Amino acid sequence: MSLQNFKSLILVCICQIAIVANTFGQSQVIDLWNGKVPGAITNTDYQQIVDSADNWTKMRFVTNPTLDMYPAPKEMATGTAVIICPGGGYWGLAIDHEGAQVAKWLNSLGITAFVLKYRLPNDALMVDKSVGPIQDGQEAIRIVRRNAKEWGIDSTKVGIMGFSAGGHLASTLSTHFNEKVYEVAGSISARPDFSLLIYPVISMEESITHKGSQVNLLGDNPSLERKKHFSNELQVNEETPPAFLVHSIDDGAVPVQNSIGYALALEKYKVPCELHIYQSGGHGYGLGRTENTESSWPDACKKWLKARGFL
Template identity: 55%
Template sequence: MGLKKIILKIIFMGSIFGSSVITNGQEYDIELWATVPNAIENKDYQEEFRLNNKGVATGIRKVTESTIKVFLAKHKKVETTPAIIICPGGGYKHLSHVKEGEKVAEWLNSIGISAFVLKYRLPSDAIMVNKTIGPLQDAQEAIRTVRRRSKEWHIDTNKIGVMGFSAGGHLAATLSTHYKDSIYNHDNTSARPDFSILIYPVISMKDDITHQGSRTNLLGETPSQNLINQYSNEEQVTPTTPPTLLIHASDDQSVPVENSINYYLSLKENNVPVEMHIYEKGGHGFGLGTTGTNVNWPSACEAWLNVQSSNSQP
């Protein structure tokens, strides 16, 4: 990597992924892998910024080094806290690490939940032997890492969940239904989330309701029917799929609300505890809520999390 790229990366990591470190010293990044599995070395493939119209970096593309950014909640009078792995969206093309990552982590901290923002590798034939499993490898290892280090971070090992937005919602749902998939060498630490929270998620890879960009980026231009079914997570639900909260807007023009509805029906059919909030307005990509009825979802989520916490077994 050239000196210019190294300097730009340091500036970006400090401004976007390390922005909260100065405030309380509790946020920091850790790398998930000593040796990245499923990797192809490509020195010409480098991480880069996604800039908004004001030139501000709001996300990242071409992720090659997966990390989790640690946001530890203050413990108050409790010995351990729940934890949530956050998977930002971006169509499997970029990561909205601010709006659907750090801002969400800060909110979770405010209600006593530790959070870990996952910077997962974005699927690419240029850096992966099998791009389809790359993001899931990172998500599985993120859960395992938090479980392994739960004592250090004062995390309740029975209350580690996953949250995902849009394509990150697809990754979170894939983790929730494919947590047993053996896709890299690992120890016996469980990769099963204890619960999942899916916000305007891509669930299906089927033609009629999928987000085409996410499907193409993850599965390729002409995926087989078997591969489509495998990553249509409404088809992969079992009775051991984690309890789930679904949030969506009826007027979502990017990811049809039927993604959440079909997943809800599959969970219900398998007797998996599930709650769904479908808002009349909100469109797609509303993060923690901006306009319309979707501004209520964090309160609904907090109430649901309180129920899950009381239902968890020690």
């Protein structure tokens, strides 16, 4: 091979890498509130940080919530969109393995993905810390629908996805979507069209909740009424969107009863639901980290989305 041909080959390879990176890459960061965050308390002692420890990358002290947009490749786009809520016990956001990595996987299915970097409950940063995440989630759904035509999205195919405590937020948005938690301009619905709940916190009931999530969201001694209000298995009705759920029976952080209770509530109201319970996996495995069966959930999820008409 001549030197000129070798240089040409290298240039082609570089261009192909650039195309792949662009195809499955984040395109823009969308400011949810344009500086007018509802219920926010200005506190300069808290600055947003990102660090890596204990094998996960986490974001903390979110004061300006955003959506990271990952558009589906045009030649594959289905019109479906999914807003991803990373987990982290309402203390941090697992923005890599429960955020960016998931967004790129959804892109590979032809889905436009958004990673929601929502505010984490904190009395020093918000007037009512229990509604901060819901406000951000509702507005995220409305933003996606408001811009659906421009972004090539079908406004009737906007789903919510959550991992762990992000699953609590996603299930809250699925059951409290009519709850007025901020002044809304216009009549765009905040109801998701479907939910994908991966090892989710669902309940605030003492025997099955994730205690850290409960304390961070509701405080040290929440009333029984407050715990019931945020136990989303108790808030399901006929309008709750269809759900796909994943949990491992050996989850030592969030008991599997969270997903079972939600699935049974959906069944009671005849809302379509699919629940996958795996023998192993523990908690926090994102798209999968072993060769065991829990790592097969993305394929099951893909089949469910196709069966429901979203792919």
